[in-house]
Amino acid sequence: MMKSGIQSVCHKHNITIISPDTSPRDTGIEEDDSWDVGTGAGFYVDAVTKKWKNHFQMYSYITEELIDVIDLNFDVTASRGIFGHSMGGHGALVIGLKSQLFNSISAFSPICNPIQVPWGQKAFKEYLGEDKELWKQYDASILTKNYTGKSMEILVDQGCSDNFLHQLKPHSLIERSTPGSKLSFNIRMHAGYDHSYYFVSTFLKDHVKHHLKMLS
Numbered sequence: 001m002m003k004s005g006i007q008s009v010c011h012k013h014n015i016t017i018i019s020p021d022t023s024p025r026d027t028g029i030e031e032d033d034s035w036d037v038g039t040g041a042g043f044y045v046d047a048v049t050k051k052w053k054n055h056f057q058m059y060s061y062i063t064e065e066l067i068d069v070i071d072l073n074f075d076v077t078a079s080r081g082i083f084g085h086s087m088g089g090h091g092a093l094v095i096g097l098k099s100q101l102f103n104s105i106s107a108f109s110p111i112c113n114p115i116q117v118p119w120g121q122k123a124f125k126e127y128l129g130e131d132k133e134l135w136k137q138y139d140a141s142i143l144t145k146n147y148t149g150k151s152m153e154i155l156v157d158q159g160c161s162d163n164f165l166h167q168l169k170p171h172s173l174i175e176r177s178t179p180g181s182k183l184s185f186n187i188r189m190h191a192g193y194d195h196s197y198y199f200v201s202t203f204l205k206d207h208v209k210h211h212l213k214m215l216s
Contacts, residue, residue: 004201009208016076020066022088027055036119037126043114044091045138047127056127059138062091063099079103081211085200086164090114093140093154093173097147097183104214106155106207108200109162113141113172119164141172144183151182155210157203159193 010017023042029051031038042058062082070076081104084092089110096105114120115135124135136142158170173185193199 004204006204006208009205013208013212015208015212016070016074018066018070020062023058024055029055037123041087041123043087043120043123043127043138044094045124045127048131048134049127049129052127058091059095059098062095063101067101079215081105081215083107083207083211085109086195087111087119089156090120090140094138094143096154097140097143097149098137100149103150103152104211105152106157106210108157108203108207109159109164109168109195110140110156110170111168112156113139113169115139115142116172117167117169119167141169141176144173144181145176145178147181147183149182152214153184153186153210155207156185156187157199157206158187158189159195159199160189160191161193162195162199164195 006017023038023040025039029038035041042056044058044062046059047053047056080102082092082096082102083106084090085108089107090112092105092107093110093112096102111117111119114124115132120139124138128134128138156170156173158165158168162168170187174187177183177185190199193202
């Protein structure tokens, strides 16, 4: 995000972007070499399993602690949006839909139906145990189906050459939307783009503009 030049857009429109970490660090928890569970991969859930629950409370961190820290220490308004990439895109969708604390939502290459793909199944089993009803509380496609909050358009950008596309399932958001839902999705599929920084940096300004439109 720093290399994308987004700072100039933020300065022009007087907005603040907060970039929280993706997990707790230096917790003392014994971990293996997995890159998709543990340090760096908190999946934005509140863990309930014995190994992780004392530290990995990422949903509450974003919706409670982080918001309080920002509100108390910075000159910001209560009008806020949320966005992210990949696991962070999953987090943005889930936190935005579940908490209803945000006035706008967008995502890059999000994991939209984690209970149906290996990435999500592995992480949810680690953090949430075997209770698959609890898993559903952190699945954006299911939250979409059950959404009763304010009317909102959600922007999702996805690269067609993404090696992880089978894990992401962006169209599950539309497939699970109920008729007459207050949610609408602008899912943009981009030929030639993959899962990388270059994809995010190319369309990041579009996301800022999306949030400005929804927040104004």
